[in-house]
Amino acid sequence: MGWVGALKVPTMRLAIPAVVLCSVLACGTVASCEYTYDDGRAPVSSPPSPAITDPVLTRDPALGQTVAGDALKAWAQDALPDVNGLSFYSSFGLLSAGESRDEETTQLPAGKYSVTLACRGARSAEFTVRNGSEILVALMLRCGTTRVKVLQLETDAVLGITITANAPANFAYRMSRI
Known part of the structure; x- marks a missing residue:
C-alpha cells in the first residue's frame, strides 16, 4: 500500500x-468570443465630437508696448470700465524700468470694495495695497492682463498703493464700491 x-x-x-x-x-x-448579427437596420451613427479648442484668449501683441498721453488714458478706460458710477478712486500712469510709485486714495468710507488692477508692457508690474501698515493686496501682475481683488474696510481709510515695474510698463487701478 x-x-x-x-x-x-x-x-x-x-x-x-x-x-x-x-x-x-x-x-x-x-x-x-463576440456574437454579432445583422438585423437589417443601419448602424447608429454618433454625432461628431466637438472640436476641443483652447479657452485662453490670445494676447494682443500691442499690449506689449507702453503708450502715453491720450492713448494711455484710452487704454486705462478700456481696461478698467466704470461700474455704474460706484468708482471711488482710480489712477493710471507710465513707469520706467526699475521705477516705483507710491500713491494714496482719497478717504474711502467703510465697506466692501473691488480693486481692479491692470498692466500694459513687456513684462509685469507689482501692486501693493496697504491700510496703514497692513498689506491688503500684494500681487505681481503679468502685463496684458487685468485682475480684480475684493477687500473689506471696517472703518474709513486712506489706502496706500505702491506700483513697481521691472521693465517699462503702464499701470491702471480702480477702487469701486460693491
Whole structure:
C-alpha cells in the first residue's frame, strides 16, 4: 500500500496544474468570443465630437508696448470700465524700468470694495495695497492682463498703493464700491 500511495501523490500534483491550465485556456477562449448579427437596420451613427479648442484668449501683441498721453488714458478706460458710477478712486500712469510709485486714495468710507488692477508692457508690474501698515493686496501682475481683488474696510481709510515695474510698463487701478 505504501507504494500505491506514493504513486497517487505525484499524480495529484500533476493533475492540479493541468486543471488550472485547461481552466485558463477555456476562460480566455470564452472571453474573446463576440456574437454579432445583422438585423437589417443601419448602424447608429454618433454625432461628431466637438472640436476641443483652447479657452485662453490670445494676447494682443500691442499690449506689449507702453503708450502715453491720450492713448494711455484710452487704454486705462478700456481696461478698467466704470461700474455704474460706484468708482471711488482710480489712477493710471507710465513707469520706467526699475521705477516705483507710491500713491494714496482719497478717504474711502467703510465697506466692501473691488480693486481692479491692470498692466500694459513687456513684462509685469507689482501692486501693493496697504491700510496703514497692513498689506491688503500684494500681487505681481503679468502685463496684458487685468485682475480684480475684493477687500473689506471696517472703518474709513486712506489706502496706500505702491506700483513697481521691472521693465517699462503702464499701470491702471480702480477702487469701486460693491
